[in-house]
Amino acid sequence: MARPRKPLLSRQLIVETASALVDAEGLDAVSTRRLAAELGVSGPSLYNHFRNKDEILDAVADAISAQVDLSMFDEDDGRDWRTALHDWAVSYRAALLAHPHTVPVLARGPGRRPAGLRLADAVFGAMVRAGWPPAQATRVGALMRYFITGSALGSFTAGFVGDAAAYDPADYPHLGQAHLLADRGEGIDEDAFETGLRALLDGLELQHRALIRS
Amino acid sequence: MARPRKPLLSRQLIVETASALVDAEGLDAVSTRRLAAELGVSGPSLYNHFRNKDEILDAVADAISAQVDLSMFDEDDGRDWRTALHDWAVSYRAALLAHPHTVPVLARGPGRRPAGLRLADAVFGAMVRAGWPPAQATRVGALMRYFITGSALGSFTAGFVGDAAAYDPADYPHLGQAHLLADRGEGIDEDAFETGLRALLDGLELQHRALIRS
């Protein structure tokens, strides 16, 4: 068939298909041949639209960053900086957890992905407007990202395996009473995220007050 | 040659060689064939010592967790819980940053890796001893892990590309003045980590005081 009169592929179509494939079967399922098959096309065709496979995965990750709500950082949004940061963190984490297989790609940093940059830009702008000196505003954006991506990636509960036999109390004297596992399940991650977020914001508020006072 | 009179390989030797290879050339450089070649052996030999490649990488990651200092959580160590948590966080992050290519593997959670579990156990035990209720102690361990691994993984600075041309001020109105890049360089990550860690501990102290008082 060679070249069709109307292109069979587009960057958007490739990204959407790849994204669905990652969500359904994990990162390992995305090979160029498999993805191409899903698109009804032969493997090398993808290279007309992306330089390589990593670029495709970057685009998939960026599509997720693009879903993160940033309206709380708008200049005319009423929320104070603390509330804005809180709401953003919750929205950011939810977007990541909706696509858990993609988190490792996202966690590599904003890179050249435009939505990741837009995100960093919005946080920075809002913090400066709230009175944080630029250097501090940069740190706030970075440290919030640490916590949020860390919480999505290193899901505490998921990290532990199901069967309790793996945890010999002789090796881990305290873990037995920790009722870490089936007991509470995913709630632990929710609770830890909320507890940590509150602690982080409480601590930042202390620093902000000290700054303003001087 | 078939079976040698004395084994050519051991789990330890494989892990050490794999670790060096990851550090020197990154995660992608570790293929079973390449690793075997580095060991002067043929590819399938590895399967006499590990079930599969992932198990090898898990062992590499666990070897790093094992390097994290945990002495601050000893029962007879003088440090209060806040100082212990702080010192542990610094030591943990340093261990991760010493092997940046391995962080994505580590960040998948403790899994069955014994050193990862020992770490979670030590934190939990020390927090309970310091007066945190068990459920809270679990959260503290988890949220600290979020922040620490997130900071090692999503290195803010490394995430941005070098050339400023990538950042059109029209797209990112605030980022221009952010002097994010070459200006400060890696210091940003250091500063953000320290700022975040202090905020986190300040916030936790508030919660701890509220708990004790009741």
Next chain:
DNA sequence: ACCTGAACACCGTTCAAGT
């Protein structure tokens, strides 16, 4: 410009065969 098949240099893993 955009797709194809063929080809290259790889993969992870299984397995029978050797000692």
Next chain:
DNA sequence: ACCTGAACACCGTTCAAGT
């Protein structure tokens, strides 16, 4: 028990050839 070579079913990517 522990290594080998051969084999299977894959990879990512390049490239000449087609329209």
